[in-house]
Amino acid sequence: xxxxxxxxSLVSALALTLSACSSSDSSAKKEKLVIxxxxxxxxxxxEEVYKPFEKEHNVEIVLDSGNNADRLNKVRQGNSDxxxxxxxxxYAEQGIQDGLFEKIDxxxxxxxxxxxxxxxxxxxxxxxxxxxIAQFGIAYNPDEVKKPITSWADLWNKDxxxxxxxxxxxxxxxxxxxxxxSKVSGNTKFNEDAAFTKLKELMxxxxxxxxxxxxxxxMFAQGEIAGGPIMEMYFAQLxxxxxxxxxxxxxxxxxAVMNTVNIVKDSDQKxxxxxxxxxILSKEVQEKSAKAxxxxxxxxxxxxxxxxxKGLTYxxxxxxxxxxLDMKIVNKNSKNWxxxxxxxxxx
Numbered sequence: 001x002x003x004x005x006x007x008x009s010l011v012s013a014l015a016l017t018l019s020a021c022s023s024s025d026s027s028a029k030k031e032k033l034v035i036x037x038x039x040x041x042x043x044x045x046x047e048e049v050y051k052p053f054e055k056e057h058n059v060e061i062v063l064d065s066g067n068n069a070d071r072l073n074k075v076r077q078g079n080s081d082x083x084x085x086x087x088x089x090x091y092a093e094q095g096i097q098d099g100l101f102e103k104i105d106x107x108x109x110x111x112x113x114x115x116x117x118x119x120x121x122x123x124x125x126x127x128x129x130x131x132x133i134a135q136f137g138i139a140y141n142p143d144e145v146k147k148p149i150t151s152w153a154d155l156w157n158k159d160x161x162x163x164x165x166x167x168x169x170x171x172x173x174x175x176x177x178x179x180x181x182s183k184v185s186g187n188t189k190f191n192e193d194a195a196f197t198k199l200k201e202l203m204x205x206x207x208x209x210x211x212x213x214x215x216x217x218x219m220f221a222q223g224e225i226a227g228g229p230i231m232e233m234y235f236a237q238l239x240x241x242x243x244x245x246x247x248x249x250x251x252x253x254x255x256a257v258m259n260t261v262n263i264v265k266d267s268d269q270k271x272x273x274x275x276x277x278x279x280i281l282s283k284e285v286q287e288k289s290a291k292a293x294x295x296x297x298x299x300x301x302x303x304x305x306x307x308x309x310k311g312l313t314y315x316x317x318x319x320x321x322x323x324x325l326d327m328k329i330v331n332k333n334s335k336n337w338x339x340x341x342x343x344x345x346x347x
Contacts, residue, residue: 031059033269033276036075036085039065041294048288053279059272068172075100075264083267084276088172089122089130089258093327096123102263104128108274111281111299116319119298122258123327130258131280132295135313135322136173137254139238139247140227141220149227151251152180156198160205165216165228168209169341175330176255177229178337179323183252192337199345209346217241231257236293236311247311249321256322259295290314 037045042063050061064071064082068091074080076098087095095101103126106112112120112129119130140149146159155164167173181202182195207225210216213234219225221241230238232254235247261280263273279285286299296313297304304314313319 031269031272032062033059033272034062034064034081034083035276036064036066036071036080036082036264038067038086039063041292044289044292044294048292049280049285053276057272057275072100082264083269084261084273085264086131086259086261089260089327090172090175090330092128092260092262093123093331095262096127097331100265101127102265102267102270104263104274104277109278109281111278114283114301115281115298116300116316118256118319118322118324119258122260122324128260128262128277129281130260130298131277131286132259132289133298133313133319133322134257134259134296135232135249135254135318136176136229136257137232137247137249138227139220139230139235139245141242141245143244144223144226148246149248152229153184153252155205155228156184156202157205160226162205162207163226164205165208165210165219165225166202166206167229168211169334169338171211172257173229173231173255174341175334175337176257176323176325179255179325180229180250180252192333192340196340196344203345213237220245232311232313233296239311249318253321253323256319256324 042065053059054061064074064080068087071085072087072091072095075082075085075095085095085101106121106125109129115129116133119133121127122130138149138152138155142148144163149155167177169175169178178195178199179190181198182190182192185191185194185198187194208219210219213230216228216230217234217237220227220238232247235245238245261277263270263277267273281299283299283301286297287302289295290297290302290304290312291308293311300316304312309315
């Protein structure tokens, strides 16, 4: 009887040892996916987006957060082990020109077929899609202006002397506003000289340029400015400070700001990265982000009520009505535009 008990004890001990080894092996096999992103709404993304993906794929998601320029420079200098990188189209094009991204086979990302046409391959068929599209338009406080603002041209109204802000040329939306100035000057095709001439006329209305959206929000909240060009995705912050604030898509058309997602060159997680991109384009994830007022959806299967869509760039008519800049042209000319801006316009 004692021999049987000893044998059972040995079997039990062996089983526990094997179980511990198995558990250790399982833990050791958990892979990492390093994602470079802006870091806003991190709690939401951790819980609602990353965690379900981690569970399904037995992977740990590690975040590398910062602004577009700093994060792109890290990859450019080889100072990171990033697998997937979120960037606005302006910066993503720079990454493509520098050969920093892997080419993507869109056939292994089936959810691409369910997103708006302009979002599928904004920077070329071999690179990542836009997972959200924001609109660049105008926000203003109706209590601080003499008449409603409905167009880009209205920003040149003399009644707005010293009470608007505009984005600096080095910001994501700076080149878009330069293009808007060309339109206001009467050109259907971009005319650089006409755009800069028109912007010189605008400067008496400009209190200050802004480089970060937080600067716009602070000036607006404190009543220093009556409004200016801004991305719609930040309008909710303005309304918190000024409930009566309005956002308008100018009659000449707002601009599409596309946030893209790409795979970094030589990532050892390319397959997993492609699965992640497919996942964030899914109806489920896109709907969660939209209803939380985090990102405007590009998946056309997402259906929102009027209240849910408030503050978002949503709907085929809205999306198709946006102006799109060719980021290859923007990046080719950006140095010259920055030089001219600093010489001719900087206050």
